[in-house]
Amino acid sequence: MRLSTADTAAIFDSHETCFIASSPTFLPLRKCMTTWIALFRGINVGGKNKLPMAALRSTLESIGCQTVRTYIQSGNVVFTCESTSKAKLAQRIARVVDESFGFVPQVMLLTPDEFRAAVTNNPFPDAAAFPKTLHFFFLSGTPDDPDLASIADLATETERFELIGDVFYLHTPDGFGTSKLAKGVERKLGVATTARNHSTIEKIASLLDSE
Template sequence: MPSYCAFFRGINVGGNNQLPMKELTAILESLGCTQVKTYIQSGNAAFDSKSRSRTKLATEITAAIEQAKGFAPLVVLLEQHQLKTIVAANPFPEAEDDHKSLHFFFLTDKAKKPDLAALETLKAADESFQLKDDVFYLHAPSGIGRSKLAAKVDRHLGVATTARNWRTVSTMLELASA
């Protein structure tokens, strides 16, 4: 049975799209997911599912949340082995000691015509980034909150993303492996 990690965009942010993790757990279990574990309130869940189609399962999760809560969040669903590969491919291992400076932007689809040159002009002197497959890695030592580049990632990649810092990504991998 595949183990999955779900990363939701825009849940419990700024008082909008409220979804307590107990309710998220119940929704996932109603879809046949087992061993559900959540991490922090921003929408991260690890679970097992008999479903072999990530796309179908992500669509079912979004529809179930919309039915229960009235909003349809974007969800990026990764199998455990995919997340493990993404973590291993981190181009900024020196940043792993500062979990707040290293961010993973999970793309909902392949970036067909990413404008990396535009992102290059937006980055601060201490920022570095790299696009690898379906992940945009950002090392922002001064913080993501002030990063002009971070605010424009979706626009210049041409695809929706949801971002997580190093601590969240590594914790989610641990939860999926447990």
């Protein structure tokens, strides 16, 4: 079936390039960009793994990322990129940072839907009034056998936690820095994590909404 010149449809080639389908030829329209949230772990801590955000933005732009926006030095980035492969893109980012700064960072990538689902699923909305006491631990994968009983043993009487999908939520009203649960949760879950407090989560959400 041939399309008339009035009929158009968006299709994608193997390079994720958008085209307008218009009989009898296909005309290039634009590159199709995917939005990503990158959460870096363990950078700019105690003078180690230094990665200035301005330099990080330039580095990501050098591999084709666009509209790169960052928030604070812990490494929270919102950007667009042609790549739709989370694993390949994370490896590429880690490699280019290693080439430029001499260390391989741990990078967790989230889609906007994944990030917004984490916000929506927050089981402790009342704790948002004290945003630095509420942390979202983003997991590198779904735990096979999380030791929730041992995690509960680490919690104080005032601490609350819940594991929902690939996000571990922790409310520490008496302080995050002194929490034994905060320090031990990754080992008990058996997967790598990176944590962000609710204040940072809100800022990342604002970056997404500003697209």
